[in-house]
Amino acid sequence: MTTLAATTLTQASDWPGLANPDGTRWHYLDTGATAQKPQVVIDAVTRAIGVDYATVHRGVYTRSAEMTLGFEAARRKVAGLLGAHEGEIVFTRGATEAINLVAQTWGLANLKAGDRVLLSMLEHHSNIVPWQLLAQRTGIAIDVCPLTADGQIDLDAAERMLTGAHKLVALGHVSNVLGSVLDVPRAVALAHGVGAKILIDGCQAVPRLKVDVKALDVDFYVFSGHKLYGPTGIGALYAKAELLDAMPPWQGGGAMIDRVSFAGTTFAPAPQRFEAGTPAIVEAIGLGVAVDFVQGLGLDAIHAHETALVRTTREALREFNAVRLFGPDAAAGIVSFVIEGVHPHDLGTILDEEGVAIRAGHHCAQPLMEHLGVPATARASFGAYNDESDVAALVRGIARTLRIFG
Structure with missing residues (x-):
């Protein structure tokens, strides 16, 4: 050996x-399943869960304030990696949760019986099942775009399939099985050409390709931190600010509220509105260091x-x-x-x-x-x-x- x-x-x-x-x-x-972790990420996680550890956003003491700065710095690093604004980045447990969040907030608020969603034959289950669950609740229909002979999403076929009834296109940027790379600009143009929003699953793309969500003009983009040499249990959803601001909350609890009374509750602005409960503090800080590591390479x-x-x-x-x-x-x-x-x-x-x-x-x-x-x-x-x-x-x-x- x-x-x-x-x-x-x-x-x-x-x-x-x-x-x-x-x-x-x-x-x-x-690595397509999960990436090994560089020593700098391991060290950052160890320190964050050890000598630096405290809660975020709530504490008035110094260490909590410092931890909050580190947590929000990680959000800015993720935003920088994607070419986004930090207010457009929601921390999630991973891409799976991010897609489910979009399905259960934007999807429930905007899709109804008779609307259609276009997926492709090569999608990961995480970009299939959430839409099937939404279809069961709303009556939307799901169409499946075929592949070319060499395993690419057939955008010529997608162009023929798309109609005004399609309200969302959800596709993988890089196939986790075939490694085929989507022509995202064309996919975005096709979706927007019929008035549909587009979500891109970037799990396999973010660790190896430059992604600029503004230049690409995607509506939603998701990825998981553990495939980017970061910890498990952390990922991110990018959504255009105007979409995120209009989306209703998904999970209720602490941190995502403005004011709570038994008469009713008002909610925090995005992205905090979608981050109920104590967040994955240590994992977010580890992800931020992983972003630094990848950008350094x-x-x-x-x-x-x-x-x-x-x-x-x-x-x-x-x-x-x-x-x-x-x-x-x-x-x-x-x-x-x-x-x-x-x-x-x-x-x-x-x-x-x-x-x-x-x-x-x-x-x-x-x-x-x-x-x-x-x-x-x-x-x-x-x-x-x-x-x-x-x-x-x-x-x-x-x-x-x-x-x-x-």
């Missing part, structure tokens, strides 16, 4: 999670690094006749494949014995699996910490698997 060594973009010491107890390298290729550099690894991986896997690749060659950080006669779970088990971690399953995209004609795929997904030794280890493990099943 390859010893732990410096990668192109970062140092080995940045990533304690990649070192095995014996000092060898753990070949972690499951440079998103262009991260994307170029991962693109090279994807290209190397796809070229290597094409040498195996039994391997079937999915998605476009120009995939963003993700390679999905199957091996004839080998279930992805079996492959994942053998690779684990080789010190290689991949994802094996339907990746919370069962409609896409049905479209591909497979029950599951194996997925290798890359991060800033990966290098060609990880690709080599994956290839060795696949070769061993083929010998076992041959």
Whole structure:
């Protein structure tokens, strides 16, 4: 097994999670599920939950005030990452909660029976199920945009499908299975052309692509912090200020109120109106440091690094006749494949014995699996910490698997 060594973009010491107890390298290729955490994020979280810890927004004592400054600074960092204003950023538990928030606030207030929502075949369950739940409550209809032969959302088909009845288009920026990248400007133009709002799921995009929500003119944009090298339990919703201001509250409790009486309650302005209860203070501060870390590396550099690894991986896997690749060659950080006669779970088990971690399953995209004609795929997904030794280890493990099943 390859010893732990410096990668192109970062140092080995940045990533304690990649070192095995014996000092060898753990070949972690499951960043699409969740990213490893750099030491600076670990240190920030440890400090925030330790010597710096206090509640936010409520305390009149010094440490609470300092913690509040750190918490709101994290919001500004997220806003800066997305090219937004801090008042347009709502902290959530992740992209799943963010999409549900939009569905249950903006959706309930603005959609009714006869209205339509356009999704695509490659969406994560988190961008399918909330709209299905909303459909059950409101009677809206859901349409599904097909894919092109190489796994891109077919925007030509979307253009033909969209009508004035469509009030929302909700699409993934980067597929968590195929790595295909949406032409967001065109998708926005198509949605707005029929008077619809557009929500973009940016979970797989934000860790590797520059995103400017103002330039893109998206109405809603969501992502999860743990895929951006930050903690779990924190994510963000961007919404245009005028939309956010008009959206009713979702959850009730402390922090999201102006004044409470038994005669009635008035609510705080956005974004606080959507952040009921004590927030994820430590996680938000960790996310802010993760944003700093990623911007320090440079998103262009991260994307170029991962693109090279994807290209190397796809070229290597094409040498195996039994391997079937999915998605476009120009995939963003993700390679999905199957091996004839080998279930992805079996492959994942053998690779684990080789010190290689991949994802094996339907990746919370069962409609896409049905479209591909497979029950599951194996997925290798890359991060800033990966290098060609990880690709080599994956290839060795696949070769061993083929010998076992041959």
